[in-house]
Amino acid sequence: MSNLPFGFGPPDPDKPGDNGPSEGGQQPGADAFNQLGQMLSQLGQMLSQAGSSSGPVNYDLAKQIALQKLGGSAGGTIGFASSGDADSAVRDAGHLAELWLDAATILPAGASVTAAWSPRDWVQKTLPTWQRLCDPVAQQVSGAWVEALPAEAKQAAGPLLSMVGQMGGMAFGSQLGNALAQLASEVLTSTEVGLPLGPEGTSALLPANIGKFTEGLELPSSEVLVFLAAREAAHQRLFSHVPWLRQRLLATVEEFAHGIKVDTSALEQLAGQVDPSNPASIEEALSSGLLEPQTTPEQQAALNRLETLLALVEGWVDVVVADAVGDRLPGADALRETLRRRRATGGPAEQTFATLVGLELRPRRMRAASALWKLVGDRHGAEKRDGLWSHPDLMPSAEDLDDPLEFAERLGKPGELDDPMAELERTKREDKRDPGKDDEPGS
Structure with missing residues (x-):
């Protein structure tokens, strides 16, 4: 991971206490937690004014901060006379x-x-999905704090532990709100990060951001708008008519987040950085890098699966949109390449997502996936190409992206997925006849 989850940041060499573990490597002592208790009592009023929070992140605070930073930003007119014309x-x-x-x-x-x-619409309509994605990260970190405390410290802290949770929720909420404000000012569509963030059945474009994006392209704004509308609509066709896809994408991100582990040996340093008279020092301490997460093998496996699936989604959208617009938009090829680079190299959306959830949401193999989908479509037609989405077991694998020609040839062999739906039904029938076959050696 080149970016750290929200609540984490690189160590600051100029900040006291960032030069390594304290001498002797002792566990947090009574002095540190007395200091924490003073701070918590001073934070009581601020906690009550920051909005309710029943989970590890104060989403009320996140929403307040994001909307405040965005101010009265409207939809934009992208060259039209009024926002109504833009709509x-x-x-x-x-x-x-x-x-x-x-x-x-x-x-x-x-x-x-x-x-x-x-x-502002984007923040409010995508926040429920962000909550699902961010909760596992914050829960892991919050749990690590409590688990790291010695038994005597937990007993001494008593009811203060719930206040510690509120404190962490505020810190995470603050960072989330700032990140969402930045992301909302940059994304072009609701699906730009490759995930179905918005409500089901809604294609959404952000004219204000599209206007800024169009300024340096030397292309008519109407062409850019139609091209982006086609990409958004293609994503929505997948998310609406491939029942397993939405759940699989979000669940894989959650699986990655659940695997986060933190080094709690520096908890004493973390407590020592908190200034009881300065509530802002809480967020500074959390951002110091002292609780930097460690990537686990399980996380890497989840990341590999996510990258492959994202690449297949983005590659399919790339090919289908190119087929759809054809020669209808003179600037389509240039736009296609611009958006390919924006996604593959990690544009603002991907970079901010990495800060929020702890992983880079880049379809690094999008070009390989695009080549595979085009090859399958050219050889076998759109019906067989799109029929592969009917079940996750029929989808190309990471190995197939390495050799798309072999995958396309395999599809053309007799009995090899001539009809994806028929193949799926055949597999189900075999499973019913022999339910124990998966337990046999070599299966």
Whole structure:
């Protein structure tokens, strides 16, 4: 991981206490926790004013901070006379994109609504999904604090432990709010990070951000809008009509977060950095890098699965949108390459996500996946290509991305997934006839 989860940061060499473990490596003592108790009593009023928080992150505070930072940012007009004209243009672009996509894929339209969101809209409508993604990270860190305490310290702290949780929730909420504000001012669509962050059945574009993105492209804003609407609509077709995909993506991110381990030997240093008279020192201490997470083999395996699945999603969208727009948009090839680089090299969205959840959400193998999907479509048609999404067991693997030609040839062999749905039914029938076959050697 090149970025650390929210609540973590690189050590500051100029900050006292960042030069390594304290002498003797002693566990947190009574003095440190007396100091913590003083701080908690001073924070009581602030905690009561920061909004309710029943989990490891204070999402009320996160939302307040994000919306405050965004101010009154509206949807933007992307070259149109008014925001109303921009809303109408987004709807028209979405309708045109859906018509073109109908000829490029067998998956039907997945969105019943195409909406123009302001950055503030994006924060409010995606926050429930962020909560699902961020809770495991914060829960692991909060749990590590408590588990690291010696038994006598836990007994002495007593009811203060719940206040420690509130304190951590505020610190995480503050960082999350700042990160969401930054992300909301940069993303172009609701699916740009590759995950279904918004409500089901809604395609959403952010005209204000698209306007800024378009400024340096020397392309008509209408072309950029239609192209991005096609990408958003293609994502929504997958997320709406591939039942397992949404859950698999989010669950894999959660699995990664649940595996986070922290080095709690520096807890005494962490307590020593907190100034009871300065509540802001809580967040500074949490960002000092003292509780830097350690990547586990289980996390790496989850990350590999996530990267492969993201690459397959983004590669499919890339190919289908290219087929849909065809020669209709003169600047389509340039836009396609620009967005490929933005995704593959880690644009602002990916970088901010890495800070929030602790992993880089980059489809590093998107070009390989795109080549595979194009090859399968050219050789076997869109029906067989898109039919592979009917079940996760039919999907190309990371090894198939290494050799897309072999995968395409395998699909063409008699009995080798001639009909993906028929193959799935055949597998189910075999499982029913021989339920114990998975336990046999070599199976």
